[in-house]
Amino acid sequence: MTRGPGGDQGEFLLANDLPESGSSSPTSARSSIARRGTMFLPLSGSRRYEHPGDAHPLQRRRRDEMPRTWLTDRFELDVPLVGAPMAGVSDGRLAAAVSAAGGLGMFGVPPTASPSWIAEQAAVAAGSGRPYGIGLMAWALPDNPAHVDAVLAARPSLVSVSYGDYAGYVKPLREAGITVATQAGTTEEALAAERAGVDVVVARGGEGGGHGRDDVATLPLLQSVLDAVGIPVLAAGGIATARGLAAVLAAGAEGAWAGTAFLGCAEATVSEPARQRILSTGETGTAYGRVFDVAQRLAWPPEYGGRALRNAFFDRWHGRETELASDEAASAELAAAFRERDFDTACIYAGQAVGLVRRQRTAADVVAGFTDADRLLSRFSAT
DSSP: OOOOTTOOTTOOOOOOOSOOTTOSOHHHHSOTTSSSSOOOOOOTTSOOOOOTTOOOHHHHHHHHTSOOOHHHHHHTOSSSEEEOOOTTTOOHHHHHHHHHTTSEEEEEOOTTOOHHHHHHHHHHHHTTSSOEEEEEEGGGGGGOHHHHHHHHHHOOSEEEEESSSOHHHHHHHHHTTOEEEEEESSHHHHHHHHHHTOSEEEEEOTTOSEEEOOSSOHHHHHHHHHHHOSSOEEEESSOOSHHHHHHHHHHTOSOEEESGGGTTBTTSOOOHHHHHHHHHOOTTOEEEESHHHHHHTOOOOTTOEEEEEOOHHHHHHTTOHHHHTTOHHHHHHHHHHHHHTOTTTSOOBOOGGGGGOOSOBOHHHHHHHHTTHHHHHHTTSOO
């Protein structure tokens, strides 16, 4: 099936010299910045890396002063930031670029991907020499068991498996020494993830692009999940700049999980017409629903709709999904629009932060922009 560009922040939806998964106790999992006499510490004890495009002394100083969290310590990152595994947008090239810049890059695995494609993209992502991650869609795995085998063979540092019955995949991934994350759109989902044994839960608010729940916004969800679980928590949904990163770090998250921020990147697998559409869309230009999944006959669980750029096809069929499910002409129309790159009909998945993506940048530029979170947080540091 054809998938829309913009991918899925939750699948939207890897350097294994890291500590074994599950080695941290619940009481030590929270970093010093989380809810307890907040103290923002420099990353003075972490191994440092030099990258060809990372020579600016101001950027290096800011990265050295970024808050130290569970995320930065576990993966030896410069910035507490994960590039979301956006299937159809984030392949190995974008993942490698985010990781090389000091974050943790991920790529998402589409349901139609072959095991060889996963291996190829994993090799590209690993080329940065830094940790990287892979995102899997749980609902698609029963029909694609080779996806899990390919991921286990690649041995990424992080695997996100979300949206469907993911619990059975947690143990084999962790036994392979891989850190396991899942995305949660409600506090109950976060608690279920903790019971399933994941290492870290992503509190993903309804502002996020691609697939996920639209039940709770990011900040209310993050506050509730932080109070409810004892495992590390990352925040996702609407985080595209240093201000968003600073906000969720101050709340107690161990870092941010960002997808839409990278949609305009040169390394993203986005066509030029789609990129221009992304760059010209404002903050109110997205819509959430199941129209594009129904039209493509995709088997996404119905509770996980998708947020995409609003267009004429969505407006025509929103609220008429039952009728759309049997309309073969509409399905063919959407397939043709993807081929022709007609985005008045074809979908581009993106979150509400798309209005903050105003020009094409490199992944390194985007990651560097997030480092200003340290300056924002330091306004409240003791002198």
